[in-house]
Amino acid sequence: MSWWQYAFMQRALLGGVIVGVITAIMGVYIVLRGMSFMGTGIAHAAFGGVALGLLLGLDPILTAMGFCVLVAWGIGFVTRRGALKEDTAIGVWFAATMAFGILLLGLRQGYNVDLFTYLFGSVLAISPADLKGLLLIGALVLGVVLALYKELLFVTFDPEAARVAGLPEGFLYYLLLTLVALTVVASIKVVGLVLVSALLVIPAAAAYRWANDFWVMMVLAVVFSVVSVVAGLLFAYALNTASGATIVLTATAIFAASLALAPKHM
Amino acid sequence: MFPWLRRATSTLDIPPDVPAIEVRDVYVSYNGHPVLQGVSLTVPQGSFWALLGPNGAGKTTLLKVIVGLIKPQRGTVRVFGRPPEALGPWRRALGYVPQHQRVDLYFPIRVKDVVMMGRYGMLGFFRRPGPEDWRAVDEALERVGIPHLRERPLHALSGGERQRVFLARALVTQPKLLLLDEPTAGVDVAATQSLYELLRDLHKSGMTVVMVSHDVGVVTQFVDSVACLNRRLVAHGRPEVVLTADTLSDMYGCEAVFFHHAATPHLVVRRHPPEDAS
Numbered sequence A: 001m002s003w004w005q006y007a008f009m010q011r012a013l014l015g016g017v018i019v020g021v022i023t024a025i026m027g028v029y030i031v032l033r034g035m036s037f038m039g040t041g042i043a044h045a046a047f048g049g050v051a052l053g054l055l056l057g058l059d060p061i062l063t064a065m066g067f068c069v070l071v072a073w074g075i076g077f078v079t080r081r082g083a084l085k086e087d088t089a090i091g092v093w094f095a096a097t098m099a100f101g102i103l104l105l106g107l108r109q110g111y112n113v114d115l116f117t118y119l120f121g122s123v124l125a126i127s128p129a130d131l132k133g134l135l136l137i138g139a140l141v142l143g144v145v146l147a148l149y150k151e152l153l154f155v156t157f158d159p160e161a162a163r164v165a166g167l168p169e170g171f172l173y174y175l176l177l178t179l180v181a182l183t184v185v186a187s188i189k190v191v192g193l194v195l196v197s198a199l200l201v202i203p204a205a206a207a208y209r210w211a212n213d214f215w216v217m218m219v220l221a222v223v224f225s226v227v228s229v230v231a232g233l234l235f236a237y238a239l240n241t242a243s244g245a246t247i248v249l250t251a252t253a254i255f256a257a258s259l260a261l262a263p264k265h266m
Numbered sequence B: 001m002f003p004w005l006r007r008a009t010s011t012l013d014i015p016p017d018v019p020a021i022e023v024r025d026v027y028v029s030y031n032g033h034p035v036l037q038g039v040s041l042t043v044p045q046g047s048f049w050a051l052l053g054p055n056g057a058g059k060t061t062l063l064k065v066i067v068g069l070i071k072p073q074r075g076t077v078r079v080f081g082r083p084p085e086a087l088g089p090w091r092r093a094l095g096y097v098p099q100h101q102r103v104d105l106y107f108p109i110r111v112k113d114v115v116m117m118g119r120y121g122m123l124g125f126f127r128r129p130g131p132e133d134w135r136a137v138d139e140a141l142e143r144v145g146i147p148h149l150r151e152r153p154l155h156a157l158s159g160g161e162r163q164r165v166f167l168a169r170a171l172v173t174q175p176k177l178l179l180l181d182e183p184t185a186g187v188d189v190a191a192t193q194s195l196y197e198l199l200r201d202l203h204k205s206g207m208t209v210v211m212v213s214h215d216v217g218v219v220t221q222f223v224d225s226v227a228c229l230n231r232r233l234v235a236h237g238r239p240e241v242v243l244t245a246d247t248l249s250d251m252y253g254c255e256a257v258f259f260h261h262a263a264t265p266h267l268v269v270r271r272h273p274p275e276d277a278s
């Protein structure tokens, strides 16, 4: 049998492509708003969420989603009040939620096996149910981004002018944070929470080098991301390497090539 | 209930007798540090104002209060008789060009799309710009003299060209009130002159214009009123009446004389002698 005839490989590819698409799209907003650290922060908060779910016997991914959305809102709230800079707020939350996760896991016995799955991803073990969940989140992210394309563009480019123009800038900011949190947690199964932030930032950063239009950056980021996921999975299968790490290194190679070849000078 | 879901009508029935701006007894402080202390100012529709004052006087803060970006701790603000946060469809009658463009200069976007953003508010949710909106973009680019830059990426512009793009974005809704915060900073002499002429033309076509400037001398050639701010309103009224040595020294904290001897009036500042001659 060839590799693509295995059901697990088909699910891995489909799941990987969905993750590639949604992380690339949210990554464009994150990179343009200078919030690259946000993905890392939320991914680490997801660790606390997963631990909480495991401890309470709830679905770890669903628990992490709720938890991360709340953490993202918390970071946003503290930042918007002007009390802290965004990166400081993330730094605090990130450490606190990670510590919270470790503390919770200490209370539970025999955790090591599941935990490894969430830290480093297990794309070859995606179940049909996981795939349904991914499709749902993917449809939500795509739907919102298409419906609010111009509003999200405006608040990303110039939040102050968007407010003066009468757009509900605060609402759109929290909406974006919510989508980022959902995307990060949904991607954990595929690349693991350690590497999710890489998939958010790297394809978008590579696309940023090439694009002179917002939609071009969006399309390029998606293409780079999907190519990284598919090629990374095939490399991982052929070379018998860790899938998450192989995907991220493939994306990094595309980024390096963009840095060297792209025309935009900074 | 959702005013931004409806497309703004193109005719705004703003009564002509209501002041464009009415600021009454406004106090603003940042972290307990007072910046505006009891500022009151009425700007009638159709007038052209210069807002003068030294650095840190609160000029930018006052504009932000007027457009609703900052809520004053005390006092009331009315734009066309309404609170700035409740302008509804009249919001498109308000154009604002901020002092600092806090945008990523390498953002992947072209000039035409930056200008189009000005119309997003009036377009309403889920609507795409139509031919009418693109016509307005082309007109605004024409007005500020950069139709040839329409397709340029933002990162390929000079500082002065970028300033005009943001002016075009403020003009693209055909506002009735235009607020500009130091629009000539970083703009060359010829472009400054043509900007002032553009503002004068806009004013003649009925627009109310309020411009923050440090260019005390030249500005008075163009405006019909000045307001001098230094945390409180030092003086306001017609330039030749307001710009006396007393007002200027109140405002800048130093002696200043305003000369009218040539075509261009200009300001001469004499510093106070040092307190101790060490």
Ligand SMILES: Nc1ncnc2c1ncn2[C@@H]1O[C@H](COP(=O)(O)OP(=O)(O)OP(=O)(O)O)[C@@H](O)[C@H]1O
Pocket (backbone or CB within 6 Å): B030, B031, B035, B053, B054, B055, B056, B057, B058, B059, B060, B061, B062, B099
């Ligand atoms: N966000 C802020 N937080 C704290 N202080 C602020 C903030 N914005 C402005 N200030 C302070 O308020 C005062 C008035 O600032 P403002 O920007 O309104 O002055 P300005 O008249 O526009 O000055 P300039 O001519 O330099 O532009 C200044 O002393 C400034 O340091």
Ligand SMILES: [Mg+2]
Pocket (backbone or CB within 6 Å): B059, B060, B061, B099, B181
């Ligand atoms: Mg200022």
